[in-house]
Amino acid sequence: MLLDFRSQSRCAKMPRVSLLEIPQAEKKSFQRRLLSWFSARKRDLPWRGTRDPYRIWLSEIMLQQTRVAAVISYYERFLEKFPTVEALARARTETVLARWAGLGYYSRARNLQRAAKEIVAHHGGKFPRGYEQALALPGIGRYTAAAVLSIAYGEPLAVLDGNVARVLARIGAVRGDLRASALWRGLEAGAQELVTRKSPGDWNQAMMELGATVCTPKSPRCEECPVSAWCRARKLGIAAEIPEARKKRATEKLTLAAAVLLDPQGRTFLLRHADGDGDLFSHLWQFPAMETSAQAGSELQNHLHNRFGVTVRGSTVSLKSARHAVTFRNIQVWPFLMRVAQLPDFRGAKTVPLKQIGGLPISNLTRKIAAAAIVHFKAEGGLTGTKTRTLENHNGAAAKA
Numbered sequence: 001m002l003l004d005f006r007s008q009s010r011c012a013k014m015p016r017v018s019l020l021e022i023p024q025a026e027k028k029s030f031q032r033r034l035l036s037w038f039s040a041r042k043r044d045l046p047w048r049g050t051r052d053p054y055r056i057w058l059s060e061i062m063l064q065q066t067r068v069a070a071v072i073s074y075y076e077r078f079l080e081k082f083p084t085v086e087a088l089a090r091a092r093t094e095t096v097l098a099r100w101a102g103l104g105y106y107s108r109a110r111n112l113q114r115a116a117k118e119i120v121a122h123h124g125g126k127f128p129r130g131y132e133q134a135l136a137l138p139g140i141g142r143y144t145a146a147a148v149l150s151i152a153y154g155e156p157l158a159v160l161d162g163n164v165a166r167v168l169a170r171i172g173a174v175r176g177d178l179r180a181s182a183l184w185r186g187l188e189a190g191a192q193e194l195v196t197r198k199s200p201g202d203w204n205q206a207m208m209e210l211g212a213t214v215c216t217p218k219s220p221r222c223e224e225c226p227v228s229a230w231c232r233a234r235k236l237g238i239a240a241e242i243p244e245a246r247k248k249r250a251t252e253k254l255t256l257a258a259a260v261l262l263d264p265q266g267r268t269f270l271l272r273h274a275d276g277d278g279d280l281f282s283h284l285w286q287f288p289a290m291e292t293s294a295q296a297g298s299e300l301q302n303h304l305h306n307r308f309g310v311t312v313r314g315s316t317v318s319l320k321s322a323r324h325a326v327t328f329r330n331i332q333v334w335p336f337l338m339r340v341a342q343l344p345d346f347r348g349a350k351t352v353p354l355k356q357i358g359g360l361p362i363s364n365l366t367r368k369i370a371a372a373a374i375v376h377f378k379a380e381g382g383l384t385g386t387k388t389r390t391l392e393n394h395n396g397a398a399a400k401a
Contacts, residue, residue, distance in 0.1 A: 030194070031196050031203070034226055035206055047059035057127055061144065062103065064108060082099070086125055115137040129149065151205065154200060158195040161208065170234070171227070175241075252328055253331075254330070255292055257292045258286075258300075259288045260335055260373045264341070269343045269346075269351060270287060271286055271287075272348060272349075285350060287335070308344040312339065316337070317338075322369065
């Protein structure tokens with residue numbers, strides 16, 4: 001039987017059915033094959049081999065919507081600064097965001113610290129063992145709770161993320177939108193049926209590893225799969241068709257003009273917006289910017305004069321443009337270098353030397369704007385120093401900012 005969940009109304013009327021249909025007598029063999037494969041083929045990652053719930057939790061949060069290769073260096077540097085949950089809880093939020101800068105999705109860092117404070121205040125500095133207690137923490141959903149509790153404490157809770165859902169859907173030859181609520185619940189039930197009681201943490205990591213390295217979204221390597229004998233999608237020749245592609249939100253194109261204001265001391269002017277274009281800059285420190293339809297140097301000068309009382313001295317220098325993607329938005333930014341006799345005195349703003357901007361919590365979009373200015377100054381023989389080099393090394397170190 002090939003299960004098809006494309007019709008939600010049909011799905012609601014269907015009787016409860018196991019999506020996997022692995023015979024009970026073969027379940028242990030299935031588990032042994034996958035765990036044996038994982039033991040031999042798992043990647044050597046810095047968060048594996050530990051049962052410290054703080055380190056496991058940190059890795060799971062960083063890995064959300066971010067590639068493993070991008071996470072590794074951030075994970076190690078974050079732990080150098082905040083080696084314990086207590087250290088994270090007592091740190092300044094600005095310091096936490098600065099260490100996270102470049103990894104993207106900054107609400108993860110904010111929630112991570114909020115949860116750390118709750119753990120210290122209400123759980124004796126230990127990640128709670130109870131599932132409901134874990135879910136009550138900021139930024140913790142069902143997947144993260146199950147991952148941390150299974151790996152750190154051996155709780156028999158199955159995880160379900162995109163990788164695991166894809167593996168299960170192919171094993172059961174399940175069509176439809178895997179994120180549809182009824183189908184997702186069925187996959188959760190299927191995952192829980194399979195989880196091993198003796199080593200649930202290894203099991204969950206094995207399922208995720210299989211989806212990440214073998215049962216990949218495109219061109220799955222079925223010949224390398226340790227459990228291909230149980231895969232109905234392979235037997236039916238439809239593995240590459242599952243899961244069905246999700247409808248993506250239409251891409252929105254934006255053009256921004258950004259001002260790198262510079263005073264005679266080499267200092268620049270940064271803002272932090274809780275709304276408006278702050279979302280494009282992850283609500284971190286940013287250069288003044290505005291949406292425009294072209295290279296709007298003159299419009300930008302008018303905006304700066306009206307908003308901040310800024311008067312530009314001499315000519316405006318058009319810097320190298322940059323492209324950036326944030327979720328469904330494709331952004332082209334046109335940076336302009338504007339020299340001023342004095343930077344504006346604006347509530348909530350920050351004045352810093354341009355070459356030291358890399359030490360602040362800024363998004364990758366802001367890094368690209370700053371890099372364009374620094375490249376310009378280097379061509380003129382100015383702005384040198386270690387902080388400048390640090391900024392350039394980070395510019396593009398991570399995927400999603």
